[in-house]
Amino acid sequence: MNQQTKVVVVTGASQGIGAEIVKALRARDYRVVATARSIQPSDDPNVVTVAGDISDAATAQRVISQAVERFGRVDTLVNNAGIFIAKPFTAYEEEDYAAVIGVNVSGFFNITQRAVAQMEKQGSGHVVSITTSLVDHPISGVPSVLASLSKGGIAAATRSLAIEYAKRGIRANAVSPGIIKSPMHPEETHAALNALHPVGHMGEMRDVVDAVLFLDDASFVTGEILHVDGGQSAGH
Template identity: 40%
Template sequence: MKTQTIIVTGASTGIGKAIAGLFLKYGYNVVINAANENNLQAAFEELGHHDRLAQVAGDISNTNTGEALVNMAITRFGAVNVLINNAGIFEPKPFLDVNEAYLDKFLNVNLKGTFFTSQAAIRQMLKQGEGSIINIGTVLVDHAIGGFPATAPISSKGGIHALTRQLATEFGKNNIRVNGIAPGIIRSPLQAKIGINNADSLAGLHLVDRIGEKNDVAELALYLAGSNFITGEIINLDGGHVAGHHIS
């Protein structure tokens, strides 16, 4: 079986780097991306397997970045079998404090980045006759938390959920599967960026009474990439966050 090639956006740290590492472990060719060139180079060195690893630095909100990722995958490895749209930004801000420029920041990186990178990948997947796209959303689209105002990023992530189902419908007959992963609280550098110093303090939001780990997301992405019969699904990876609550 020919070695599969995967593109992972936002792969210099956190969930994206964990995904890239797991796919490398299982023999995939991997193209990684991040906006920060220094962080991307550090991840490239750490991940190793340089015979099967390539990198493209660039802001995913720029449509040229998605095209460059696809071109790198084709030039270096000859195909684009899987795209994981992981790159994104997230932070809370009260709704009445959100201005147009602030909202546009999330729409551009999260939704526009996912939209146009998928477009570049699907053009190639149509030529190949198959492909898989996995988008990273959030359980907060369907299960908001009082006291955590984040309308701007959640609006952009809601767009990603809708885009996932629409693309699955539009390209299912072309053997292109499109799914989403909606994580709960996952241990990553994101928590520190939004002022959460102890991520484990949020464990009670999940029925399993723990937060998720980066590899939990990576393992689900690996499964979805290999499945040829799952499409149009948004899978909650949330320790039961959406399913129910503990009485505190």
């Protein structure tokens, strides 16, 4: 199978960065299996959508099964689905914890395990996950313990996967963004959010998309946590 027919699974694909990743992959003529809770059917015969909660193992199984049934393989998994709840640590409730761990950790585990099992059969594959720069560089005024607990675990798991599967043709990398300009950040918050980055502005969704595409192309790169954060993780 040449690059033009690569098959990519994208989680959290119904909007924002996930939807932009799907568009970029289709621009390369890759086949895509896109999943999210509220994702709608696609008119594109080379995009299969699977609606469901990624924290549910049954959803993960359906996604990978659909990829294999429709396109014959899984070349890349993009773990983009994620929840961020900003609250003071002592204000988190059980529901917050369950939601964040369910999507960010269980979702990662469920679909990555099944995707890697398929990649092992093929003798090749790539897992790229989206974390957050807050894991490495917490910011006063941006409470993020649950984000660090969950996404920090994904960063560590990425390095572990990279080493465990290095000799089996499977790579694992992650993109660690700063604050990205998207519909979730109202215009009136932009000035304050811009100031949190040494370069003086938030990132664009395209910056994260470009990083995902770079890592997917970079066959000699594995175990990398690529910071796309305007210098945030380097210091202030």
